[in-house]
Structures are given as C-alpha cells and as structure tokens.
Amino acid sequence: MSNDNQTLKKAQQLAIKDSIMLLSSYPLLGSIISMLDKRFTKQVPTLGVSYSNKKNHWELAINPEFYVGLENEDKRYAVLLHEAWHVMLLHPIRMGKITRIKNIAADIVTNDIISFTSPTTNRSVTMREILPEGCFYDTFGLEKIEDDCYEKVLERLNKLAQQQQQMQKKMSQTGNGNGETIDSHDWEPKDGDEEANGEKKSLASAKENADMELRELINTAITSNPKDFGNLPANIQKYITQALRPQVKWNKLLRIHGQNAVKYGHYYTVKKISRRYGYPYPGRRKRKGGLVVAAVDVSGSVSEEYKKQFLGELKGMSNYVDLYIITFDTRVVDSYAGYNKQLKLSDTCGGTDPNCVFEECLKIKPDKVVILTDGYFGSLDTKGFDTLFVLTPDGEERKEGKCVRIS
Secondary structure (H helix, E strand, O other): OOHHHHHHHHHHHHHHHHHHHHHHHOHHHHHHHHHOEEEEOOOOOOEEEEEEOOOOEEEEEEOHHHHHHOOOHHHHHHHHHHHHHHHHOOHHHHOOOOOHHHHHHHHHHHHHHOEEEOOOOOOEEEHHHHOOOOOOOOOOOOOOOOOOOHHHHHHHHHHHHHHOHHHHHHHOOOOOOOOOOOEEOOOOOOOOOEOOOOOEOOHHHHHHHHHHHHHHHHHHHHHHOHHHHHOOOHHHHHHHHHHOOOOOOHHHHHHHHHHOOOEEEEEEEEEEEOOOOOOOOEEEEEEEEOEEEEEEEOOOOOOHHHHHHHHHHHHHHOOOOEEEEEEEOOOEEEEEEOOOOOOOOOOOOOOOOOHHHHHHHHHHOOOEEEEEEOOOOOOOOOOOOOEEEEEOOOOOOOOOOEEEEOO
C-alpha cells in the first residue's frame, strides 16, 4: 500500500473517531460535523466547508496529510469545531462573494470569540490557543470582541484597511498557512456545476439551494440537541434563531407595503355603458388610488448601488400608487411629486434625522411611508404613519416601524 493510501485510510479512521467523540462531548456541533459529507482531498490546504452542487449537500473537505499531521486530539477537535462554528453562525451565506478581508473577519469571530472545554485536559480554551501554529489570521487587535459580530468586525477591518495602507496590503495578501488561515473559505457554488443527472443549474438556483440546505442542516442539529443549544450564550442563540426564520426578499416586502396603500372605489363614466340599464346610462368602473411617501437618506450613509436598486422598485410601484419622493439628511433636501427620472440623489455629507420626513407627511397625509436609510439616528416620531424602513445590510434595526434589509 502506498504512503498516500495509508495516509488517506488513517485520516478517514481519525475523522470517524473524532466525529464520534465530538458527538459525545459537544452534541450540537458534533451533529453538524456528522451531517456534513466528508471529502478527503489535497485540493484544500487544511479543511474547508463547501456546497456540492452535484450532491445538493454541504460537505467538509479534509486534507489527509494535514489532518494526520496534527499531533494530538485537541488540535483535531479544534479544527473540526472551527468548521462547525462557521456553519452554525451561517458564515457561508453571510459572507456572500468571498474576499480575503471577509475571511479574516469570519476567522476572528470563530477563533477568538468561541471557547470550548478541551476533552483531554478539561480546561476551557479558545480556538486560537489550541489551533495548530500558523493556522489563523492576524487579529489586527480585534480579538477581544465578545460577541458573534461578524458584520461589525468586517466593518472595523475595512476602516483599518482604509486608514493604514500597510495594513491594507497585509489584508490583501493571498495564500494559505503560515499565519494566514486554518481553512478554505471558498463556499460559493460555481456556475455551471453539473447535477448528478447531467443537467446544469444556474448560479442563482445553486445559491438558493445552498442557503436552504444550510438552514435545514442547522435546524436539524438544534432540534436534535435543544439542551446543548440552550447552553450557548444568549446573544448567539438570539442571532441564530433570528437568522433561521424564513427569509422574504426585501423588494417583495416593499411591493406588498406599497400594494397595501391601494384604495379601491368606483366612479361612473359614459365611456362605459351601464350593463344593467343600457344606453344612455353611464357604467361603473373601479378606481384605484393611494399615496406612498418614499424617502431616501442622502446623508452619505447609503451607497449609490442601494439607491439605484431602491429607485428601480419605486419605478414599478408608481404603476399602481401615487408616489411622493423625498430626499433628506437632517432636513428635507428635495421633493418630487411622482416618479421622476431626473431625481438628484447626491450625498450632502450631513447627519441623519428622518423626523423632517414625517413633518412633511403631516402636510400631504400619505397612506404609507417607506424610508431607505442605514437606521443610525436618534429618537423618531412617525406621527402614526405606517412606515417600512429599508435598511442597508449593516444598518441598525428600528422599533418605530417594520424593517427589511436591502441586498
């Protein structure tokens, strides 16, 4: 038997043994590892979670040489738990398009915030303490954040990269190992991957299936181990519970909000003959109406891309309701009656205070209000208007109305 075959066989035996041990010590995370298909390959430098478009299932890729080379059980448990936490915190679908700086943020959250009790020493340790040397990212001073706050870590890393050119260069380096990363983060399904029956899926369809499969996998693990899930920190439980709720696309919710503003009535017209009495009596037609105020935050906190998406939806909404569009920062910058292609959305670089929008609403009395903003502002009085906040992905949730995140 060749050395490669011996290494592969030993890696498979160790993976089975370690999975059983994790199921005993950490039922919740152990069940996630058990449900992932195992694929032993040298195509990944260490380990990695990815979605198989052929099998319609998430899998754990393991480099046999790396795994066998880990000198003790704790290190093997640590790398498996590392991957399980990436899945549990939905990092694969939260990251979107993979970039190195996103990889760094995900590993900072997983390696430095999550701790576990070593099965061999019975001592509480963080991932960073036990992972093999040279198998994690530099934390850039962010390792003391005590929360699952991937988006917040990513935001701070982006700011650091913008402020310091040297750090930006370090964050953009490529490669694996040698102090860079423990695992492969190439989670997105590839366009054109073939199914088992030989047909091809579109990239959008593959992503949708990957999202659904991941949520189902996590739900199964939680349902099977409710006590273990209950022992997680409250903030982690809250995030996972919210993330697993059925997701409705932001633009669909926006359309529903607009459609709810439509009022139906009737009017008589001679252009339609009465069906009951005939000529010359006027017939009755339905009347549709409704006014929606759509406000756009131009203080500089909403990107041009999100503004274009939002305006695209408003154009469609203008077919069934009347629109009154407002741009604002701490005051009303501009206003337009109806959808207008010449809308000026240049940022003013001021503060944000949507109270001015609702002062304007008192004058025009709309049926619904929708606001595109990042949600970072002080107290707000909606004056009783039914409001939908369309928030940026990293925006602050608001209690004054319904919220949906643009994507």
